[in-house]
Amino acid sequence: MIQLENVTKILGERRILDGVNLDVRRGETLFVVGPSGTGKSVTLKHMIRLMTPDEGRVVVDGDVVSEAAGKDLERIRDKFGVLFQGGALLEWLNVGENVALPLREKTKLTEDEIEAKVMEKLTMVGLEKDVEKFPSEISGGMRKRVGLARAIVMDPQIILYDEPTSGLDPVSSRMIDRLIDDLKNELGVTSVVVTHDLHSALSIGTRIAMLTGGKIVELATPGDFVKSQVEEVQQFLESQFITVRGEWEKKGL
Amino acid sequence: MLLLFEAIVCMRLLFKRRNRIEVLRQMFVGGIKSLAVITVVASFTGMILALQTGIEMRRFGQEVYIGAAVMVSMLREMGPFMTGLILAASVGSSIAAQMGTMVVSEEIAALELMSINPVRFLVMPRLVAMAIMTPFLSFYSCIMGVVGGGIVGMTQLNVPWSAYIDNATRFADNKDLFVGMLKAFLFGIIIVIIACHQGFATTQGAVGVGNATRRTVILSFLTILIVGYMITRLFYV
Numbered sequence: 001m002i003q004l005e006n007v008t009k010i011l012g013e014r015r016i017l018d019g020v021n022l023d024v025r026r027g028e029t030l031f032v033v034g035p036s037g038t039g040k041s042v043t044l045k046h047m048i049r050l051m052t053p054d055e056g057r058v059v060v061d062g063d064v065v066s067e068a069a070g071k072d073l074e075r076i077r078d079k080f081g082v083l084f085q086g087g088a089l090l091e092w093l094n095v096g097e098n099v100a101l102p103l104r105e106k107t108k109l110t111e112d113e114i115e116a117k118v119m120e121k122l123t124m125v126g127l128e129k130d131v132e133k134f135p136s137e138i139s140g141g142m143r144k145r146v147g148l149a150r151a152i153v154m155d156p157q158i159i160l161y162d163e164p165t166s167g168l169d170p171v172s173s174r175m176i177d178r179l180i181d182d183l184k185n186e187l188g189v190t191s192v193v194v195t196h197d198l199h200s201a202l203s204i205g206t207r208i209a210m211l212t213g214g215k216i217v218e219l220a221t222p223g224d225f226v227k228s229q230v231e232e233v234q235q236f237l238e239s240q241f242i243t244v245r246g247e248w249e250k251k252g253l
Numbered sequence: 254m255l256l257l258f259e260a261i262v263c264m265r266l267l268f269k270r271r272n273r274i275e276v277l278r279q280m281f282v283g284g285i286k287s288l289a290v291i292t293v294v295a296s297f298t299g300m301i302l303a304l305q306t307g308i309e310m311r312r313f314g315q316e317v318y319i320g321a322a323v324m325v326s327m328l329r330e331m332g333p334f335m336t337g338l339i340l341a342a343s344v345g346s347s348i349a350a351q352m353g354t355m356v357v358s359e360e361i362a363a364l365e366l367m368s369i370n371p372v373r374f375l376v377m378p379r380l381v382a383m384a385i386m387t388p389f390l391s392f393y394s395c396i397m398g399v400v401g402g403g404i405v406g407m408t409q410l411n412v413p414w415s416a417y418i419d420n421a422t423r424f425a426d427n428k429d430l431f432v433g434m435l436k437a438f439l440f441g442i443i444i445v446i447i448a449c450h451q452g453f454a455t456t457q458g459a460v461g462v463g464n465a466t467r468r469t470v471i472l473s474f475l476t477i478l479i480v481g482y483m484i485t486r487l488f489y490v
Contacts, residue, residue: 045362048366050362050365050366074368077366077368078368080366082363082366084359084362084363085359086358086359088358088359088360088362088363089360090355090360101367101369102367102369104271105367105368105369105374106367106368106369154367
């Protein structure tokens with residue numbers, strides 16, 4: 001569904017992405033993991049052309065997104081919903097208005113229809129009672145859930161998650177994991193999740209890509225990922241105390 | 254200039270009710286909320302003008318003409334200039350900080366991704382609001398300045414209020430008013446365009462937001478001075 005073909009990105013004097021090849025399959029939840037500063041978020045931004053590759057190209061459903069502009073780019077972007085790291089909510093709009101924003105700006109739905117759709121999405125993320133609150137009045141986890149409700153309000157085919165569990169407590173993190181998994185199962189969306197959180201990746205990921213030094217050094221199912229012989233993967237697993245091999249396989253992942 | 258052009262193109266969307274409401278909100282945030290500081294600064298500017306010119310004119314027994322001096326100075330220069338500086342420092346810096354923070358927190362990226370044009374959504378309402386409010390505030394500052402000058406004339410220089418107002422209205426003409434309004438209109442546009450441009454160009458987090466705010470105030474001050482001089486030269490030389 002999404003192909004990164006030999007994508008290279010240089011920022012300043014640093015080669016952030018160095019010939020990355022990645023194929024995201026329809027309906028899967030692909031996790032991109034790796035240490036900080038290895039280009040995970042940059043990879044995500046290339047998929048929606050918030051960044052353009054210096055070399056290579058990005059293809060979404062046959063459309064070359066890295067060369068698209070104007071209405072073409074708009075049409076491609078309409079397939080995506082994105083959950084940004086901090087939620088990226090507009091501070092002067094309340095929760096309901098934030099979620100309704102794309103509907104009000106891009107559709108001709110009536111206010112009643114918009115309200116119904118907003119409540120439906122807020123109910124999905126468990127925030128139907130907080131519709132009147134402003135972003136400054138809610139917690140980090142709630143902000144992310146509002147961001148997720150906004151990301152899915154236009155019923156996208158693909159959802160990109162940028163560090164969805166960073167800065168959250170374990171309970172909130174697992175709640176976000178469940179939401180990501182539910183969206184995949186209930187709506188059949190394709191998901192790409194950028195994270196440090198290997199527990200999330202191993203629990204709900206279809207495949208996991210390890211990005212280090214601007215290159216994909218491993219791409220495997222969770223079961224194979226924990227058994228990887230790649231040194232960077234082993235170090236990353238050990239850094240998060242995931243040392244008991246086979247535990248993830250027992251869960252049938 | 255591209256930002257200004259794009260914002261002007263987007264003005265056709267003012268026909269949408271939601272956009273008009275946002276313009277009104279920005280007129281309140283940027284304009285009405287600045288009334289208090291403009292009242293104080295303009296009043297004292299008029300008082301200082303009246304006192305300085307009055308003291309010199311009294312030496313020649315001509316202090317009754319301070320009304321003309323204050324009115325012409327306020328209409329032609331001080332009204333739009335003081336209003337421009339106040340709005341650049343308050344509204345301009347606020348817009349730059351808001352845009353910069355929105356860039357840093359990926360809100361602008363989120364808008365782009367939702368195919369919501371940030372220029373239409375954020376710049377255009379502020380531009381229209383300030384283009385309307387700055388001439389209004391400039392005119393208001395002129396009134397406050399003239400009133401301030403009149404109070405000094407009555408209390409410090411023994412110039413009767415009626416004589417002060419009579420001189421003030423006799424020596425000022427419509428051209429002074431219109432040129433002052435034109436300046437204020439352009440200053441409003443300059444402030445918003447510089448602030449939004451600097452805000453959108455923000456990098457490096459909180460430090461970048463601080464730099465964008467600082468650059469907005471400095472660039473706005475300089476541009477207001479230069480454009481003010483050029484308009485004066487164009488209409489009065």
